[in-house]
Amino acid sequence: MFKPLPFYIGLRYTRAKRRNHFISFISLTSILGIALGVTALITVLSVMNGFEKELRYRMLGMSAHVVIDTYNGHWSDWQILAESLRKQPHIIGIAPFIQGQAMVSFEENVYGTMLQGILPELEPQVSQVKEKMIAGSIDNLRAGEFGIVIGSELANSLGTGVGRKITLVVPQASVTPIGVLPRIKRFTVQGIFTVGIHEYDSSLVLLHLADAAKLLRLPPGSIHGLNIKLDDMFMATSLSHRLQNELPVGYRSYDWTYRYANFFAAIKMEKTVMFVILTLIVAVAAFNIVSTLVMVVTDKQADIAILQTLGATPRTIMAIFIVQGALIGVLGTLLGLGGGISLALNIETLIPVIENFFDTKFLSSDIYYISELPSDLRWLDVYKITILSLLISLFATIYPAWRASRTHPAEALRYE
Template sequence: MFKPLPLFIGFRYTRAKRRNHFISFISLTSMLGIALGVTALITVLSVMNGFEKELRERMLGMAAHVVVTTFDTGWSGWREWQDKLKTYPHVTGVAPFIQGQGMITYNRAVYGTYFQGIEPTLEAKISQVTNKMQEGSLDALKAGEFGVVIGRELQKSLQAKLGDKITLVVPETTVTPVGVLPRMKRLTVVGIFEVGMHEFDSAYLLMHVDDAAKLMRIPEGEVHGLNLKLDDIFLAKQVSYDIREQLPFGVSAYDWTYRHANFFKAIQMEKRVMFVILALIVAVAAFNIVSTLVMVVTDKQADIAILRTLGATPFNIMLIFIVQGTLIGIFGTLLGLAGGISLALNVETIVPFLERMFNVQFLPGDVYYISDLPSELQWFDVYRITIMSMLISLFATLYPAWRASRTQPAEALRYE
């Protein structure tokens, strides 16, 4: 069977027992270092992917994928467009909304809030709030009754219960005989939801769209816009662009990537920085390959000289040590892949087990948005980590292999 000489000798050097055990120890350390770096990279990036996915799902569980809204105070032609948008590709739900900001007061407590008027019968098609109800129901939002559904954290801050009356103050003024006063309205708590995100659970109110229109003094039959849900969130940018091209003057559309752009850009930046930092572990291990090969080259001076006298070219000598160093990198990378993939696929089981064993909680629910440790293994990350590790290992072999190819047979055999 044909075996190229550099490959055959490179394999032989890798398997052979060395007189210098320190070289073997450095080789093993290099291999384990690369494995550790690859394992850490795959695991950490998978956990960050899991966090990003979980946050995105929780955020979009309350926020629309695409929002069609008017620049004016109200939009009277929304019903016609509601029917049109239902027929657009990838659109699975359309619902009207009215939104505003204000302050909520109860028991001398005052909190800033963001309220949204919704159509309860349509809300389940564009958000997950129906499935996140802890107490009460969205069906309790009846037009004219001024009921309100609040987040769990806001409910705890207010210490309000179902049926309690809370006061909403909006930044609109009302002229009365005693002067100009802010507009206030007593609302009845008819439901409590919890989506697991502080942004929504602590400062978000839902009421019937007709009640919100009266509160904001929007003409009857008008709304601020339409919320759309898609079957694929990653098509939101293209869908919003297509819709925007068809909308009349004064009405525009934007998608969730525009509304939460800074948030997801920050996550992507953190992933890139983390990749670079953890890649340094692999780079440090690769420097050990340099040390290993330098010592092997010194130890094999006589063997190199003999091979040269038998007709081996400098390029053949260089390839021998490139093969040896690359094999260390390959074995270390494969070991790291096995460990990293195993950890990434089972981290959601391992972490709860460790928490029970040591009676600790790594991510307290009262501090972090997400109290568990999600993980999502993306094979693209595995591919690029593998290629990066292989290339670093290959580059680490070049200088020692080049030094070996420069060995002069006469000088190496002078004292043999």
């Protein structure tokens, strides 16, 4: 069977038992180092992808994919616009909202909150708040009864529960005979929800749309905007841009990537930094290939000289040692791929086993909102890591191979 000379000799050098066991040891550490680096890269990036996916799911579970509001602050004929939007592709839910800031107080506890007026019958179309209720129900919010639904952390901080009355203070003044006073209204807690996101659990309060309009002194039937849910969250940007061109003057449309741009940009930067740091592990292991090949070149001076006298060109000599070094990189990368993919796919099963064995908890639910270690293996990351590892390994072979090609036969064979 035909075998190109560089591949034949390079593979033969790799398979042969070396006289110098130290060279074999460095080759083995190079393979294991590359495998460890590739495994760490795939596993860590998969875990970070899992955390990002879990956070995105929780945040968008309480937030719309696309929001439409007006520069005037509020409008009243929202039903007409909502009916026309329901004919748009990919839209599966539309619900109106009113937003404002307020302070809630119960006994001696006072906290700042973001209040949101909703229609209980439409809100489940755009958020998961109904599924996240741990006490009461959003269906208990009825116009004119001034009920309120609050997050679990806020309820714990206030020391209140379902059926208790809390005071809501909005930063809008009312002129009275005794002077200008803030607007104050007593509400009955009708439900408590928990999302697992501090921003919502500690500061979001929900009340009926009509009660919110009355509290904020909006005209009857007015809203601040429309929340829109899609069947594919990644279609939000394109739909938002299309709606912006179709909406009447004075309206605007924006999507979740705009609302949480800073948050997801920070996660992306963390992933990039982690990728660079872990790539250094692969780089250090790959540069052990340089040491290995330099010593092999020194050990094989006579063989190189004989090949040159038989007509081997410098390019052929380079190719021999590039093949030998590249094989180390390929073996390390393949081992790392096997270990990384296996860990990434089974980490959610392995972590509980390790926690039970050491009788510990890595992510305690008392401290962290996400108490399990999620994993999201993305094959694009695997392809990038594989190519990067192979390129680093190949680059590490260039100098030793070039040095071997510069061997002078007369000098190498002088004392043989």
